[in-house]
Amino acid sequence: MNEFLIAIHRDLINKDASPSPEQMQSAIKPFQDWLGSIAAQDKLVAPPKRWDTDGRVVKQNNAVTNGPYAELKESLGGLFLIRAKDYEEAVEIAKGCPLLKWGATVEVRMAIPPAQ
Amino acid sequence: MEQQELIPNLFRTEYRKIVSVLCYLFGMDHIETAEDIVSDTFLAATESWSVNGNPENPTAWLYTVAKNKTKNYLKRNTLFEQKLSKEIQLNTSSTEEIEIDLSVKNINDSQLAMIFAVCESSISTESQIALALNLLCGFGIQEIADAFLTNKEVIYKRLNRAKEKLRKEKLKIQQPTLSQIEDRLPTVLTTLYLLFSEGYYSVSHDTVLRKNLCFEAMRLTILLIDNEKTNLPDVNALHALMCFHSSRFEARVNENGESVLYHQQNEMLWDQKLIDDGIHYLNQASTGNNVTKYHLEAGIAFWHTKKEDTVEKWESILQLYNQLLQLEYSPIAALNRTFALSKANGKKEAIEEAEKLQLVDNHFYYSLLGNLYTDIDNHKALSQFELALELATTAADKKTISNAIQKLQDLL
Numbered sequence: 343m344n345e346f347l348i349a350i351h352r353d354l355i356n357k358d359a360s361p362s363p364e365q366m367q368s369a370i371k372p373f374q375d376w377l378g379s380i381a382a383q384d385k386l387v388a389p390p391k392r393w394d395t396d397g398r399v400v401k402q403n404n405a406v407t408n409g410p411y412a413e414l415k416e417s418l419g420g421l422f423l424i425r426a427k428d429y430e431e432a433v434e435i436a437k438g439c440p441l442l443k444w445g446a447t448v449e450v451r452m453a454i455p456p457a458q
Numbered sequence: 459m460e461q462q463e464l465i466p467n468l469f470r471t472e473y474r475k476i477v478s479v480l481c482y483l484f485g486m487d488h489i490e491t492a493e494d495i496v497s498d499t500f501l502a503a504t505e506s507w508s509v510n511g512n513p514e515n516p517t518a519w520l521y522t523v524a525k526n527k528t529k530n531y532l533k534r535n536t537l538f539e540q541k542l543s544k545e546i547q548l549n550t551s552s553t554e555e556i557e558i559d560l561s562v563k564n565i566n567d568s569q570l571a572m573i574f575a576v577c578e579s580s581i582s583t584e585s586q587i588a589l590a591l592n593l594l595c596g597f598g599i600q601e602i603a604d605a606f607l608t609n610k611e612v613i614y615k616r617l618n619r620a621k622e623k624l625r626k627e628k629l630k631i632q633q634p635t636l637s638q639i640e641d642r643l644p645t646v647l648t649t650l651y652l653l654f655s656e657g658y659y660s661v662s663h664d665t666v667l668r669k670n671l672c673f674e675a676m677r678l679t680i681l682l683i684d685n686e687k688t689n690l691p692d693v694n695a696l697h698a699l700m701c702f703h704s705s706r707f708e709a710r711v712n713e714n715g716e717s718v719l720y721h722q723q724n725e726m727l728w729d730q731k732l733i734d735d736g737i738h739y740l741n742q743a744s745t746g747n748n749v750t751k752y753h754l755e756a757g758i759a760f761w762h763t764k765k766e767d768t769v770e771k772w773e774s775i776l777q778l779y780n781q782l783l784q785l786e787y788s789p790i791a792a793l794n795r796t797f798a799l800s801k802a803n804g805k806k807e808a809i810e811e812a813e814k815l816q817l818v819d820n821h822f823y824y825s826l827l828g829n830l831y832t833d834i835d836n837h838k839a840l841s842q843f844e845l846a847l848e849l850a851t852t853a854a855d856k857k858t859i860s861n862a863i864q865k866l867q868d869l870l
Binding site: 371374375377378379381382383384386389390 | 773776777779780781783784785787791792795796799803811814815
């Protein structure tokens with residue numbers, strides 16, 4: 343089993359963003375069912391945390407701006423770790439994210455196993 | 459009350475109190491001395507009461523005799539006195555004046571200190587439960603053996619090893635400080651939870667014994683709630699959970715001692731008083747920001763006290779299981795979540811989700827699949843129940859699965 347980062351990116355800036363606040367509201371149940379499904383397979387590494395959308399961005403020369411990362415259309419909207427055999431299985435799980443249909447993107451990254 | 463019942467009843471309620479108070483006074487390394495004194499006291503009661511009749515106030519009689527026996531013991535046993543921890547001598551100038559305080563407050567304090575001492579030690583959880591039953595619930599070795607479905611020798615050895623370890627660790631028995639409570643309360647609650655589960659899910663057919671285990675776990679939880687320092691949200695949540703579960707005690711076993719599945723239970727047999735208590739403690743638990751697994755399980759148990767199948771009921775149960783599993787995985791929670799999913803989102807989605815669980819050595823897994831396939835593909839359902847039957851070990855489980863198979867065969 344490997345650990346994978348599931349990072350959900352979505353537009354947190356634009357007024358006409360998709361998913362919209364209403365769509366996010368209606369996604370609460372499917373989102374929880376998705377997490378519940380991953381957890382029921384014992385593939386959740388730790389209880390997911392909820393992240394605020396406030397954020398700060400730190401750049402060269404200690405320049406700090408208010409986040410989220412405004413120069414990209416898509417900011418980080420949520421992230422958690424799962425267990426999966428390989429990319430194929432992790433991607434299969436990621437496809438269950440109910441925000442995809444509204445234009446959110448799920449980034450899947452495998453943690454490099456520690457050197458034996 | 460006849461003496462035949464009186465002494466065993468007093469033994470059950472008073473033995474543990476006096477032992478706790480004496481251990482609190484002497485320290486855990488003199489646990490055997492405390493037990494000997496209390497056993498002697500009950501022996502004296504049996505002898506005296508059969509000759510002189512029952513005293514007017516049997517409990518007061520026991521307390522007086524226990525106090526005197528302790529004082530005599532201390533006087534006779536100078537060696538013990540020298541070895542006795544300095545703390546006792548700090549509080550009292552001589553053994554003559556040793557105050558053996560059997561007031562309600564000191565009994566409660568002593569028992570609370572004892573719970574924390576038993577749960578703090580490095581002994582195995584199994585031994586902690588046996589020790590809690592013995593020292594805190596006044597269970598005899600035979601009763602503990604019956605509860606664990608094993609023989610007296612095993613329990614005798616288990617208890618002695620545990621007590622030996624307590625002595626060696628020179629564990630202090632004292633009022634836990636606030637920071638100790640924070641550190642150790644999770645372990646204490648786990649032990650109480652397991653003690654309750656031992657009674658609730660035990661394979662033992664002795665329903666009286668099983669109920670006693672559950673009620674003892676509830677009594678000890680109340681002891682924590684009665685103490686200001688340990689009256690915390692998670693303790694109240696655990697107690698609510700126990701109330702909701704035990705409200706179904708009468709309904710979950712039929713007159714032949716066979717278990718009755720939830721959806722077949724007669725809700726007239728559910729204990730409304732315990733349900734109301736559960737709601738009260740769940741409200742008490744709803745302070746602070748911390749949602750523990752006891753909160754979630756109590757919430758699930760609360761919805762199960764409503765017999766009627768509503769969308770709200772199963773959606774709530776599903777979401778509580780979703781949260782519970784994110785907090786802590788267990789196969790049984792995964793299976794129950796999938797059952798709730800079938801009720802909330804339909805069988806088609808639940809079958810897909812169930813196939814992902816792959817709990818192939820768990821008979822409940824195949825029973826769940828059998829249940830989900832029933833009315834969708836009865837041949838498939840039958841084969842799933844047959845797999846469940848192969849894996850089931852207890853007579854009660856086999857009976858439940860056989861009943862399901864019989865029903866399906868009648869349909870086919």
